[in-house]
Structure formats: structure tokens, C-alpha cells
Amino acid sequence: MAHPLHAVIAQTEQVILGKPRQIRLALTCLLARGHLLIEDLPGVGKTTLAHVLAKTLGLQFQRIQFTSDMLPADILGVSIYQRDSGEFKFHAGPIFAQMILADEVNRATPKTQSALLEAMEEQQVTSEGETRPLPTPFFVIATQNPTNQIGTFPLPESQLDRFLMRIQLGYPDAQAERGLLAGIERRDLIANLKPQMETAELMALQKQVRQVLVSPALLDYAQAILRHTRESARYVHGLSPRAGLSLLAAARAWALLDGRNAAIPEDIQAVLPGVASHRLQSVQDVHTSDGDKLARELIEAVAIP
Amino acid sequence: MKLNAALTFGLIACILLVSAPHAEHLPLWISTVCVALLAWRAYLTWGGYPLPARWLLLSVTVACVLAIAVTFRTLFGREVGVALLILLSTLKLLELKAVRDATVLIYLSCFIIITNFFYSQSIPTAMFMLLTLLVIMATWVHMQTGTLALRPRLRIAIVLLLQAIPLSLIIFVLFPRVQGPLWGMPQDAYATSGLSDTMAPGSVSKLSLSDAVAFRVAFNDTVPLREQMYWRGPVLWDYDGMTWTRGNNATLRQPTLSDTSLPVDYTVTLEPHNKRWLFAMDMPAKISISAEMAPDFQLLSRRPVTARTRYDASSLLSYRASLEEPPQQLQRALTLPQGYNPQARRLAAEWRVQSDSPEALIRTALAYFNQQEFEYTLEPPPLGINGVDEFLFETKKGFCEHYAGSFVVLMRAAGIPARVVTGYQGGEFNELGGYFIIRQADAHAWAEVWLRERGWVRVDPTAAISPERIQNGLSSALPDNAALPFMARNPSEWLRSMRLNWDALSNQWNQWVLGYNTERQFAFLTRMGMEEITWQKMALNMLAGIALLVGVFTLVMLRRLAARRTDAVQAAWLKVCRKLEKAGLPRAPHEGPMDYAARIAAAHPDLAEDIYDIAARYASLRYGGEAEQDGLPAFKDAVRAFKL
Numbered sequence: 050m051a052h053p054l055h056a057v058i059a060q061t062e063q064v065i066l067g068k069p070r071q072i073r074l075a076l077t078c079l080l081a082r083g084h085l086l087i088e089d090l091p092g093v094g095k096t097t098l099a100h101v102l103a104k105t106l107g108l109q110f111q112r113i114q115f116t117s118d119m120l121p122a123d124i125l126g127v128s129i130y131q132r133d134s135g136e137f138k139f140h141a142g143p144i145f146a147q148m149i150l151a152d153e154v155n156r157a158t159p160k161t162q163s164a165l166l167e168a169m170e171e172q173q174v175t176s177e178g179e180t181r182p183l184p185t186p187f188f189v190i191a192t193q194n195p196t197n198q199i200g201t202f203p204l205p206e207s208q209l210d211r212f213l214m215r216i217q218l219g220y221p222d223a224q225a226e227r228g229l230l231a232g233i234e235r236r237d238l239i240a241n242l243k244p245q246m247e248t249a250e251l252m253a254l255q256k257q258v259r260q261v262l263v264s265p266a267l268l269d270y271a272q273a274i275l276r277h278t279r280e281s282a283r284y285v286h287g288l289s290p291r292a293g294l295s296l297l298a299a300a301r302a303w304a305l306l307d308g309r310n311a312a313i314p315e316d317i318q319a320v321l322p323g324v325a326s327h328r329l330q331s332v333q334d335v336h337t338s339d340g341d342k343l344a345r346e347l348i349e350a351v352a353i354p
Numbered sequence: 355m356k357l358n359a360a361l362t363f364g365l366i367a368c369i370l371l372v373s374a375p376h377a378e379h380l381p382l383w384i385s386t387v388c389v390a391l392l393a394w395r396a397y398l399t400w401g402g403y404p405l406p407a408r409w410l411l412l413s414v415t416v417a418c419v420l421a422i423a424v425t426f427r428t429l430f431g432r433e434v435g436v437a438l439l440i441l442l443s444t445l446k447l448l449e450l451k452a453v454r455d456a457t458v459l460i461y462l463s464c465f466i467i468i469t470n471f472f473y474s475q476s477i478p479t480a481m482f483m484l485l486t487l488l489v490i491m492a493t494w495v496h497m498q499t500g501t502l503a504l505r506p507r508l509r510i511a512i513v514l515l516l517q518a519i520p521l522s523l524i525i526f527v528l529f530p531r532v533q534g535p536l537w538g539m540p541q542d543a544y545a546t547s548g549l550s551d552t553m554a555p556g557s558v559s560k561l562s563l564s565d566a567v568a569f570r571v572a573f574n575d576t577v578p579l580r581e582q583m584y585w586r587g588p589v590l591w592d593y594d595g596m597t598w599t600r601g602n603n604a605t606l607r608q609p610t611l612s613d614t615s616l617p618v619d620y621t622v623t624l625e626p627h628n629k630r631w632l633f634a635m636d637m638p639a640k641i642s643i644s645a646e647m648a649p650d651f652q653l654l655s656r657r658p659v660t661a662r663t664r665y666d667a668s669s670l671l672s673y674r675a676s677l678e679e680p681p682q683q684l685q686r687a688l689t690l691p692q693g694y695n696p697q698a699r700r701l702a703a704e705w706r707v708q709s710d711s712p713e714a715l716i717r718t719a720l721a722y723f724n725q726q727e728f729e730y731t732l733e734p735p736p737l738g739i740n741g742v743d744e745f746l747f748e749t750k751k752g753f754c755e756h757y758a759g760s761f762v763v764l765m766r767a768a769g770i771p772a773r774v775v776t777g778y779q780g781g782e783f784n785e786l787g788g789y790f791i792i793r794q795a796d797a798h799a800w801a802e803v804w805l806r807e808r809g810w811v812r813v814d815p816t817a818a819i820s821p822e823r824i825q826n827g828l829s830s831a832l833p834d835n836a837a838l839p840f841m842a843r844n845p846s847e848w849l850r851s852m853r854l855n856w857d858a859l860s861n862q863w864n865q866w867v868l869g870y871n872t873e874r875q876f877a878f879l880t881r882m883g884m885e886e887i888t889w890q891k892m893a894l895n896m897l898a899g900i901a902l903l904v905g906v907f908t909l910v911m912l913r914r915l916a917a918r919r920t921d922a923v924q925a926a927w928l929k930v931c932r933k934l935e936k937a938g939l940p941r942a943p944h945e946g947p948m949d950y951a952a953r954i955a956a957a958h959p960d961l962a963e964d965i966y967d968i969a970a971r972y973a974s975l976r977y978g979g980e981a982e983q984d985g986l987p988a989f990k991d992a993v994r995a996f997k998l
Contacts, residue, residue, distance in 0.1 A: 264977045282360065282503040311978035314946035352943030 054254070054306060056245040057105050064101045064238050065094055067225025073306060074216050074323045075102060075190070079251075080258050081302035083213020083295065084169050084189040086154075086204075086327065093218045095192040099150040100239050102190070106251055107244030109184065111146035113165075115157040117200065121164035125174045139176070144168055147184050147248070151191040155201040162204060165189070166211050186252055206328075213295050214323035217341070254305070261301035262311040269354045270314050271296055274321070277351045278329060284343075285330040296324045314353045321348060357456060362399045362447075364493035365456060366392055368463040369447060371486040373440045375470050375479065381425055384437050387418065391444045406448055415445050436469045456497050463490045477863050484515075491515060520903055527879075528896035530889035531872045548627035549776055549797055551588040553598040555741060558776070559732050559753035564794035567625055568778055569633055570861055572789035574619040578635070580780050581824045582671055584800065584812065585633045585792060587777035589650040591686050595694040596741060598759060598774050603649045604682035609675065611637060612809075616671035623864060624663045630654045633777060633792075635669040636812060642666035649683065650773070651675065651810075662864060675810040679771075687771030687804060695742040695763060702767035712770050712805055719764055720818040723757065726750065730820035754823070757815040758799040771804040775812070780827050787858030796827070922986060923975045926993045930968055937998045947972050961998070968992050 054076070061072050075098060078085040087095045096112070103110035113124060126142030143149070144165070151165055168174050169189050173182045191212065194201060209215070221229060229235075271293060279287025288296075297312075299320035304312040322344035329343050370392055377385040398405060418441045419429075426434045443462045450456060467483050467490075491511035496502065499510075548568065550557065569585075592601035617639070624632060632645055632653040643665040645655050655663070690699075709715035727750055734752045737744045742760045745752055752760075758774050765772035779798035781790035800814040817824045866874075879887050884895070931941045931950075939957060941950050951969035955962035971989040974980045 262977070262979045264979055266976045280503050280506040309978075311974070313948060313973050313977045315948050318944075318946065318949075349942070349944050353946060 053246045053250055060105050060242065060245055061098075061101050064235060064242070065098050066228050067221045068094075068098075068218060071216050071218055072098070073303070074214060074320070077299055077302040077306055077320060078214045078323070079106075079186075079188050080255055080305060081213060081295075081298040082186070082255055082258075083298065084191070084211065086191050086193060086209070086212040086215040087218060088193045088195065088215055088327075089218045091194060093220060095218060096150060096152060097235055097239070098218070099148070099190040099192075101242065103148040103150075104239055104242040105245050106148075107246060107248060108147040108186070108188070108251075110148050110150070111143040112150040112152060113143050114152045115154050115161070117156055117158060117202075119157045119161045121161050122176075124161065124165055125168065125176055128177050137177075139179070139181070141181075142174075144174065145181075145183060147186055147188065149187075149189045151189055153194060154191040155193045155203055157202065159202055159205075162202065162208065165191075166208050170211055186248070186255065209327045210289065210291060212327065213299060214320070215327035216323050258298070258302045258305050260310070261304050263297055263301065264311065266354065267300075267312055267314065267317070268297075270351075271300075271317060273354055274317070274347065274351050278325075278347065281350070283332055283346070285332055288325060288328055292324065292328050296321065299324050318348050357450065357453060359399050359402075361456065361493065361496055362450060363396065364489070364496055365447060365450065365459050365463075366396055366399075368486070368490045368493055369443055369459065369466075371489055372463045372466040372470070372483075373444070375474070375482065376436060376440060376466075379433075379473060380437055380440070383421070383425075384441060388440060388444045391448065395447045395450075405451070408449075411445065411448055415442070418442075418445070432472060436466075436472070439466060439469065453497065460490060460494045460497070475868050477860060488512065488515060517907065521900060524896060524899040524903065526870070527875075528892050528899065530892045531870070531875050548629065548794065549587050549631075549778075551590070551600050551629070551631075553590055553755050553759065553774060553776055553799060554596055555734065555737055555745075555752070555756055555759070558755040558797050558799050559734070561794045561797040562732055562753070566794045567857070568627070568792045568794050568796070569622050569624040570789050570791055571623075571781065572621045572787075574621070576618055578618055578671060580826075581817075582635075583780055583790075584636045584775075584798075584814075585778040585781075585796075586636050586638065586651060586653075586775060587631055587633055588775075589648070589652050589802075590774040590776060591650075592689070593691060593759075593763065595691040595739070601686065604686060605649050605680045607649055607680065608647060609649050609651050610678065611639065611670060611673045611675055612677060613674045614639070614670040614672065617668055618671060619666070619668045621664065621666050623861070623869070624659060624665070626660050626662055628658050628660060630656075630658050632659070632663075632665065634667045636671075637673050637675055638667055638669050640666075640668045649676075662869060664865070664869060674808055676804075677807075677809045679804060679809070684771045684804060687773050688766050688769065690763060690766050695740045695767075697740075697743040698746055698760065698763055699767040701746070702764045705764075706768045712803070715768055715770065716765070716803060716813060719761060719768075720813070720815060723761075723815050723818045728752070728757075728819045730816070730823065754816040755799045757819060758801050761801045761813065761815040765801070765803050773802050773810075775800055775802055779814075779824060782827070782854075784854045784858050784861075786855050787861050789858075789861065791854075791857055923972065923982065923989065926986075926990050927968075927972045927976070930965075930972075930993050930996055933996065933998065947976075958998075964992070964996055968996060 057076065058069075058072060061076075062069060065072060075085055079102070087098070089095060099112075100110065102108075122142065124142050124144050126140050126145070128137040128139045130136075131138050154162060154165065157165075168183065169187075172185070172187050173180050175181075193204065220226070232238075274296070275288050275290075275293050278284050281287075296317060300312045300316040303316040303320050304310070307316070322341045325344050325347065326341055329347070331343055373388060397403075419438070422434060422437050422441065423429055426437070428434055429438070439462070443459065443466065446455065446459055446462065450459070464487070467486060470479060470483055488508070488511055491514055492504075492507050495507050495510045495514075499507070502510075549561070588600055590598035590600055591603075592599045618635065620635070622633060632641065632643075632655050634641065634653055637651055638647070638653055641653060643655070643663070645653050645665075647653055653667075705715050705718050709718055729751045730753070731751050732753060734745075734756060735749045737749070742763045745756050745760055746764075755776075762772040762774050776797070776799045778792045778796040779800070780796050781792040783790055798816070800812060800816065802810045802812050804810050814824065870878075875892075876887050879892070884891070927947070934941065934954060939954055945953075947969040951965045954965045968989070971985060971992060975982065975985045975989055
């Protein structure tokens with residue numbers, strides 16, 4: 050039943066080499082109707098991943114390169130006075146697309162960032178008193194440079210929470226890198242990609258995700274994880290209820306991606322690094338943000354009830 | 355369970371809190387060394403530095419023990435034991451390496467809690483120790499649970515302490531009490547201020563600066579007037595020109611009371627004062643504990659009063675005392691040292707000629723004190739060899755011991771048998787508790803004269819100079835700027851009532867917690883309906899009560915566990931896990947069924963099919979919403995059939 054998804058994954062893996070887990074997480078995020086934050090160094094393939102996904106899924110794609118002099122109107126659009134008709138006409142901004150790549154989102158000022166994040170949250174844009182809905186499906190992949198780089202406005206914690214997941218790509222392993230260096234130019238590869246799925250099909254899958262079963266036993270496990278983050282002295286704050294909802298939504302999507310119609314603890318464990326790493330902060334080392342390690346520790350600390 | 359910095363800080367806090375009250379009585383160097391060692395330990399933890407080397411620790415330990423041996427000149431006894439315990443516990447922190455060491459420190463802290471009660475058993479001490487116990491428990495929970503945050507850690511500790519309350523109540527009520535105070539066992543002569551059996555100028559006024567409680571009195575029905583409340587202590591007969599002493603009674607005959615009326619019954623709770631005498635109001639007739647009555651109506655206990663003592667007594671306010679005093683005793687009551695105080699003797703001789711009866715002479719003497727310019731003060735000028743002369747004719751400033759002493763000298767010089775009585779006068783009424791508090795500041799001295807028809811009659815010369823002292827207490831009798839214990843003044847109504855409420859609470863604590871002795875235990879248990887109480891019976895009841903409580907707790911816990919275990923699916927799955935665990939492949943607590951199956955399959959390819967099947971069935975039943983009646987039998991069969 051998840052055949053078209055397999056095709057999507059297979060095609061993406063041909064371009065993005067050696068990152069099957071990250072690809073699946075990105076798709077999970079999309080299926081769970083969340084937004085994705087990719088945080089890594091420049092040049093590891095963040096943009097390529099977004100591009101490939103858009104192409105493969107057959108979604109309208111817009112890339113917004115964030116800069117420090119960007120204004121909210123540059124994203125949302127602006128009404129311009131038409132001399133001949135004597136009226137204001139709304140010129141839609143780049144956000145009116147099904148898939149947005151918000152590149153280097155932490156280079157923009159907080160004001161511009163929050164314009165994007167509000168649009169993400171509401172799935173609509175309000176400008177000059179008029180509310181305009183954004184297309185569906187609507188999926189934002191934001192990329193962010195590591196926050197200790199110069200000239201960045203790191204997203205505050207409350208904004209990070211709007212992203213369902215944050216993943217890191219990391220350097221490819223030797224074999225994948227060899228393939229990358231020896232192979233065809235990625236740009237050409239992308240240009241030749243064919244959509245593997247209809248938009249309607251994607252939306253049906255999104256609906257299906259919501260019907261994946263979460264049993265009371267699994268809820269116990271999810272709650273045990275949330276409780277542990279709140280009671281443990283390891284973390285600055287525990288996970289919020291919204292994080293709990295995100296965790297379950299992502300686990301459902303992961304289960305569907307795996308071809309199951311019920312979520313199991315392994316699904317929660319698979320998505321937990323993506324869902325929890327940007328929401329948890331270790332007490333001991335506030336500056337390094339090795340969220341994956343933290344999430345791994347969290348998994349190992351909580352017994353499955 | 356791992357030792358981390360937070361746990362080490364917790365242990366440091368435990369030792370610090372539990373040892374802190376000991377600083378009051380330990381030699382200063384021990385406290386200083388302990389604080390230095392704790393600070394050193396905290397610094398090492400904070401910076402993540404290694405612990406000191408073994409030889410260094412060993413030499414510090416040997417040096418400390420030697421220093422203690424030198425300071426106390428022994429290595430045995432309560433004081434030394436406490437000092438050693440605290441120093442060595444502190445040193446133990448410096449070799450904190452394994453979890454075992456931390457456990458030892460937790461137990462040591464609990465033990466040091468007990469030692470604090472050797473020195474003080476007051477409510478604040480108990481509260482502080484309860485708080486300390488909470489910190490110790492929280493640290494212990496921390497040790498057991500690893501990374502739990504402070505708040506849930508404290509919650510568990512509080513729950514544990516709350517669960518301990520019913521158990522400790524049972525043990526408190528039913529544990530067979532030994533006669534005598536447990537804490538007083540090693541008889542240390544700790545100095546307490548109180549009345550002594552000698553009186554010299556300044557000895558009573560010195561006491562007036564102490565607001566320590568001497569004893570508390572609850573009257574059964576009639577409450578006498580304040581000016582009738584003369585609490586009789588040591589009676590002083592012998593005078594050497596400077597100091598009054600008790601001397602030796604010339605008779606062993608019991609004193610007699612006749613023409614008595616106005617009986618008063620009351621209960622005294624006497625604070626320990628390390629002397630033998632017991633206090634009762636003039637004139638004592640009966641006392642509920644075994645005590646002897648000296649020929650001068652002084653009550654003496656068999657042993658020094660080293661623990662808080664409670665007794666019922668009854669007194670007679672109107673009496674004729676010892677009408678038939680033996681002549682040797684009367685002779686003692688007339689003796690004056692030769693060659694001292696000539697002026698006073700001359701004055702007394704004049705009075706004797708002028709007066710036609712002893713009563714008239716006493717009136718003259720009191721009138722003399724009243725009409726001359728005598729002053730009642732806490733800070734009288736020092737007196738020389740002929741102290742009474744100097745006081746009567748020059749300085750004219752004195753406290754009650756000056757008046758009582760000089761009055762008796764005058765009486766004896768005039769040929770009237772007289773003696774000094776010391777004790778307490780008055781008291782403060784606590785309305786909340788319904789009892790009187792008699793403090794050291796209420797210490798007083800007065801005189802008794804023997805008249806042929808009336809026996810020993812109390813005469814209080816202080817009343818002639820300062821009637822307010824007798825009617826309203828010390829603070830009203832002194833000028834406002836006199837140095838007085840803070841508590842003896844009436845600073846403000848609010849503070850006064852606070853103090854009285856606090857004292858009422860302490861009194862309840864003394865009576866029912868500390869004073870819960872064999873006698874009270876029997877009375878209480880009888881009222882609860884126990885018959886023919888023996889210690890065996892109490893012990894059995896106690897064990898039964900504990901067993902019952904532990905049983906109830908166990909049942910509650912078992913039910914909670916059962917609620918978790920009744921899940922048949924889970925039980926079958928755990929069976930598989932146990933089978934595999936025996937084969938050396940235990941499931942990690944966080945490992946999901948499919949991951950576990952994959953791991954087993956990798957390790958034992960021959961089992962792969964079976965274990966995947968079982969894991970899938972389990973996942974389907976537990977997480978996949980499959981109904982138990984459909985899937986459970988097959989799952990159980992698969993589990994039963996599963997063999998390694």
C-alpha cells in the first residue's frame with residue numbers, strides 16, 4: 050500500500066547518497082503535516098534534499114534565500130497601487146507555494162522570521178486586513194547554519210517548537226562521498242527527476258497518517274518519556290504537551306512509512322531524535338547542541354512499560 | 355547508580371546540616387577543621403579535581419584522632435564519641451569513591467541525628483532534625499534514582515517520611531519505656547544555672563538576669579494569690595559574716611504542722627537543675643514522688659534532679675509550723691558570728707529594749723526598712739567585711755538577699771530565732787496552657803522567724819521595701835533602665851503572648867513527648883482499654899501493630915503491582931524475555947519488541963522465524979489493537995512452544 054512512497058524514497062536516495070534515515074525523517078515530517086528544520090554546515094546537501102523532495106513529490110517549489118535586510122513583505126507579498134485601474138493589487142510573495150525552502154532562515158531578522166513562522170503555523174497570510182489561504186499541501190523546509198556562526202539570529206526556543214522536527218545531515222560517509230564526487234552533477238540529476246506521486250495521493254496519505262492506531266500501551270510509553278524529561282535533572286525544561294503531540298504524529302507517519310497501520314515503540318524511538326532534539330537542552334552543556342546524543346540517552350533512560 | 359557532583363554536594367549538605375548543632379558545644383578547633391574539610395571537598399567536586407591521596411588522608415585522620423585524644427584526655431565517653439563521629443564522617447567524604455561509601459555516609463548522617471538529641475530535645479531541635487532527615491532522604495533517593503530532578507526527589511522523600519509516621523507513632527506509644535531518662539544515661543554534669551544552697555550578696559540578683567524556666571506549676575482547682583506563692587527551696591541557717599549556708603540540722607524529727615487550713619493542690623514540672631531539692635509552696639504537706647522532708651520543711655529528692663521531673667504536691671497556706679522546735683535548732687537560729695556587724699547588733703539591742711513583744715519588734719524592723727531610704731536594685735554596691743552594717747547604714751541599696759540576710763541578722767541579734775529561706779516567688783500565668791511559669795528571674799530570698807505561739811512565721815522584708823516585687827513581679831519593682839532579662843520585662847503585648855503560646859507548646863511537648871515515661875504510658879494505655887499492662891504485652895502489641903501496618907502497605911503496593919501485571923499479553927511477552935535472558939540475551943528495558951527480535955535473530959539465526967512471529971503477535975496485540983480473545987491464545991501457544 051505504500052508503494053508510491055517507496056518509489057519516492059528510492060528516487061530521493063539516488064540523488065542524496067548515504068542518508069536514508071534523514072530522507073525518511075523528512076518524508077515523515079511531510080506526511081505528519083509538520084515542518085522541517087535542517088541544521089547543518091553549508092554545503093552538505095540541505096538545499097538539494099529540499100529540491101529533490103519537491104521534484105519527486107510533484108509539488109510547486111519556491112526557494113526563499115533569507116538575508117539580514119529582508120522584510121516580511123519580501124516573503125508574504127505586497128499590494129501595489131495600479132495606476133490604470135486606480136486600485137491596489139496584491140502581488141503574492143514567494144510563500145504562496147506548496148513547498149518552501151527557507152534557506153538560511155537564521156540570517157533574517159527576528160521580525161522576518163516570525164512572519165514566516167506565523168504563516169507556517171496558520172497556513173494563511175494576512176496582509177492589509179485581508180486573509181489569503183496558502184496552498185495545500187503546505188510544507189516548509191527551513192535550513193539553518195549552526196547558530197554559533199557569525200551574522201546569524203538564532204531562532205528562539207518558542208519558534209523552534211513550530212518545527213515538527215529538526216534534523217542534521219552531517220558529512221556523507223566515504224563510500225557515499227565517492228559516489229557523489231564521481232557521479233553526475235546533482236543539478237542535472239534534479240532537472241531530470243520525474244514526479245512519483247500525485248498531489249491528491251500525497252494528501253490521501255496525510256489523511257491516512259491520522260488513522261494509524263496508537264494504543265493505550267503506546268500512550269503510556271509516550272507519557273513515560275515526557276514525564277522523564279520533566280523529572281530528570283538532565284534537562285533545562287521538560288518536553289511540552291505540544292512536543293508530545295508532535296511525537297505521536299511523527300510516530301504515526303513513521304509507522305505508515307514502514308507499511309504498518311499501528312505505531313509501536315520503535316516508531317517513537319525512531320522519530321524521537323528529530324522531534325525532541327531541538328526542544329531539549331542539556332543542563333550540563335548548554336552550548337553544544339548534540340541533540341541526537343541527548344535523545345539517545347533519553348531513549349535508554351525510559352523503560353517501555 | 356553513579357556518583358556525580360550533585361550527589362556529592364547533597365552528601366556534603368547532609369553532613370554539614372547534621373553536625374551544625376554540635377558546633378555549640380564541641381571545641382572550636384573541631385568545628386573549624388570540619389568546615390575546612392567540607393569546603394575542601396566542595397571545592398574538589400566543583401572543580402572536578404581528584405580526591406586527596408591515601409597517605410594524606412590517613413595522616414590527617416591520625417592527626418585528628420590524636421588531637422581529640424589530647425583535647426579530651428580520653429577516647430571514651432559521649433562528648434568524645436560525638437567529636438570522633440563527626441570528624442571521621444567528614445573525612446569519609448574525602449574518600450568518597452564508590453556508591454557503597456555514599457551509603458555509609460547516609461547511614462552515618464542518620465546516626466549523627468540521634469546524637470543531637472543528647473544535647474537538646476526541644477521542639478526547634480526536633481524540627482531542624484526533621485528537616486535534616488528530609489535532606490538525607492532526598493540525597494538517598496537521588497543516589498538510588500540517578501538523574502531525578504530535585505522536586506520529584508523531594509516528593510519521594512516526603513512520601514517516605516509520611517509513610518514512616520504511623521510506624522513511629524506505634525513504636526513511640528508502645529515501646530516499653532525504661533525507668534529514668536534514656537538521654538541522661540551517661541551522667542555528665544552539665545552546668546545549669548539555678549538556686550544554690552548558699553547565699554551571699556549578689557547570688558540571687560545574678561539569677562535575676564536569666565529567663566530560663568525553673569519549673570512550671572498547674573493548680574488543680576484553687577489558684578492562690580500571687581503574693582502567697584512562695585516556692586520554698588533551700589533553708590539557710592548558718593551565717594559566717596558573709597555567706598549563708600544550710601549547715602547540719604540538729605534534729606532528724608519530721609517537722610509538724612498544726613491548725614492548718616486553705617489547702618492547695620498542684621502539679622509541678624521541674625526542669626533539671628542537678629541539685630536534690632524540689633520546690634513546693636509554703637508549707638508543703640504532701641508530694642507524690644519519693645522525697646524526704648527535712649526538719650525545716652525543705653523537700654529533697656533521693657537523687658539530684660538531672661531530668662525533667664513531674665510531681666503532684668499539696669500545700670497549706672495557713673499553718674502553724676513546728677511549734678515544738680527542739681532547743682538545739684532554736685539555738686542554731688540565734689547564732690551569729692562573733693565580732694561582725696557591731697552597729698546592727700546595737701540597733702537590734704535598742705529595739706529589744708523598746709519593744710514589749712517579738713511581734714512589735716518585727717514590726718519595728720519592717721518599719722525601719724520601709725521608712726529609711728532603702729532602695730531595691732539589681733546592682734547594689736559591693737560590701738566589705740561588716741556587710742550588714744554597711745548595707746543598713748551606708749549604702750542602703752540591695753536586692754532581696756540583702757534584705758533577707760540583714761533582717762535575719764537583726765532578728766537573731768534581738769534574740770528572735772530566725773532563718774533565711776531561698777526559693778522563687780510569684781510566676782507568670784500562661785492562659786493558653788493554664789499554668790504558671792516560674793523562671794530563674796523569679797528567684798527570691800525571704801526570712802522566717804520563730805514565735806512561741808505561732809511557730810515559724812514567714813516575714814518578707816522585701817515586701818516592706820518594694821511591695822510591687824511581691825505583687826507584680828520583678829520588672830515592676832525595678833527602674834525602667836535596670837538591666838533585666840529581655841523576657842522578664844513586658845516588651846509588648848504581642849511579644850508576650852507569643853512567648854506564652856510558645857511556652858504552652860513546649861510544655862505540651864515536655865509533658866507528652868519527652869515526659870512520656872512508664873507512668874504516663876501505663877496511664878495512657880489503660881485509658882485506651884488495655885488491661886494488666888506488662889512490658890511483654892506492650893512489646894507484643896507493638897510488633898502486632900507494626901506487622902499490621904507493614905501488611906497494609908504491602909497489600910497496597912502489591913495491588914498496584916498487580917494492576918500492572920494482570921495484563922496477560924504483557925505477562926506472556928515477559929515470559930519470552932525471561933527465557934531469552936536465561937540464555938544470556940536479556941532485553942534492555944527500553945528495547946521495543948521488533949528491535950529485540952531483530953537482535954535475537956542476528957545472534958541466533960535458527961530462532962529468527964519464531965521470535966519474529968512472537969514479536970509480531972505481541973506488537974499486534976499490545977499496540978495493533980488486536981482483540982485479546984482473537985490473538986491471545988495463539989500468542990500464548992507460540993510463547994509456550996518457544997524453546998532455545
